Amino acid sequence: MLPYGRQTIEDDDIAAVAEALRADFLTTGPRVEAFERAFAERVGAAHAIACANGTAALHLAMLALRLGPGDRVVAPSITFLATANCARYVGAEVVFADVDPDTGLMTPATLREALARADGPVKAVLPVHLRGDACELPALAAVAREAGAVLVEDAPHALGTTTHFGGATETIGDVRHSAMATFSFHPVKTIATGEGGMVTTNDPALASRLRTLRSHGMLRPEGAEPWWYEMPEPGFNYRLPDILCALGLSQLRKLDRFATRRRALSAAYREALAPLAPVARPAAQPAWSDPVLHLMTVLIDFERAGRSRLDVVEALRARGVGSQVHYIPVHRQPYYRERYGELSLPGAEAWYGRCLSLPLYPGMQDGDVRTVAEALGAALGI
Structure with missing residues (x-):
């Protein structure tokens, strides 16, 4: 049987996981940061923050933007449930945008129509790079900016995809036109960690907030006792273990x-x-x-x-x-x-x-x- 999608796991992937299992850290160890650095370098972003899965990546992005009740998020109707659900997780409302019938992608025209239907301020726009094909990011960013909204790319299908706007070659995940981009490493995606996700951003403040929120919202104040931590606001346990980051590093090399x-x-x-x-x-x-x-x-x-x-x-x-x-x-x-x-x-x-x-x-x-x-x-x- 030929399935519609399937992971490619090879001997070196298995060896990388086995090595991680023999190491001192199974989670919150050095392979997490190594995977993040390698991923950020690969897509051309300043920061990459690993997390438990692609849905967690979207949820963290909404939390990082401080969205909540009374806010609205535009998402295309052709997508997986998580794109819309992430707005509801933080209490925001969803405004569904239509898509181009031949590509399945949100367009500047369908975004404008969705914004016109919104019964209040829209704070974020979530274009989805469906199938791996890229949305028209510069135009979408311009429409979102006019509306006072932040662009967050939902990019789990598009790792490795490049675009050509104005003669320049860009890489999905380099976040030239958006505040953040989110990825998934589910087995049928381009690289696999079993479950896993990543958020990329060029904003150091967003990167810091994403890292804090993925680990219960805990901060360790400078100069405090080594055991001391503080929680200014609740976060979530959205960490990605070293074992899975070891697999991600091996997969990323391929x-x-x-x-x-x-x-x-x-x-x-x-x-x-x-x-x-x-x-x-x-x-x-x-x-x-x-x-x-x-x-x-x-x-x-x-x-x-x-x-x-x-x-x-x-x-x-x-x-x-x-x-x-x-x-x-x-x-x-x-x-x-x-x-x-x-x-x-x-x-x-x-x-x-x-x-x-x-x-x-x-x-x-x-x-x-x-x-x-x-x-x-x-x-x-x-």
């Missing part, structure tokens, strides 16, 4: 190889899927984005094919091909429908109605792409 392989597989998919157009085609890639795709998403005209999505998913599974849907629009979830009522977001609905994610991970063989494309063609009757 990022270029993983990125090259994902790009090669994505290119092979585009060629192999071309005969299925116009019934099925890969999601559109913005001109400024050079992605390391986390998800190989195809957009399928199920009505034209005369098959339901469930029919296609089951036919693929019968041929040994796994698939997934990314994502059910978050504004449809019962909690948010009860809180905010029915919303009309046609771009999100159009994306959801057509999307299906196919297998994509570095361990795939070249022939696997042809197998998947042929299985999809057969499932669609093409």
